[in-house]
Amino acid sequence: MNRIGKIQQATGWDTFENDVPQQEASELAKLTSRVFGTSDGKKLLDYLVERHITKPIATPNSDIITIGIRQGQANIVLNILEQIDKTKEL
Numbered sequence: 590m591n592r593i594g595k596i597q598q599a600t601g602w603d604t605f606e607n608d609v610p611q612q613e614a615s616e617l618a619k620l621t622s623r624v625f626g627t628s629d630g631k632k633l634l635d636y637l638v639e640r641h642i643t644k645p646i647a648t649p650n651s652d653i654i655t656i657g658i659r660q661g662q663a664n665i666v667l668n669i670l671e672q673i674d675k676t677k678e679l
Contacts, residue, residue, distance in 0.1 A: 614675075621672035637666045 609617065625634045641662045651659075 618672045618675040621669055622676040625669060625673060634666075634669065637669070641666045 624630050641659070646659045646663060647656045
């Protein structure tokens with residue numbers, strides 16, 4: 590089943606956790622590390638961290654939708670950092 594099918598069949602948050610087979614997860618971590626290990630990749634990652642991690646998710650006037658979007662953006666950057674860290678363990 591492809592990822593779209595998995596999302597359509599999702600019945601709870603557990604469906605989104607650990608849904609990638611170990612071999613595929615390892616290859617994905619290596620790919621992420623290679624891409625963001627280049628000079629340009631490091632510059633891009635620095636920008637993403639500065640833009641989405643070091644700035645507040647919520648400000649006094651933020652609505653719930655904006656907070657959710659910002660948190661999602663931060664989660665993607667954190668996932669990239671996590672993938673890179675995984676390759677250090679391999």
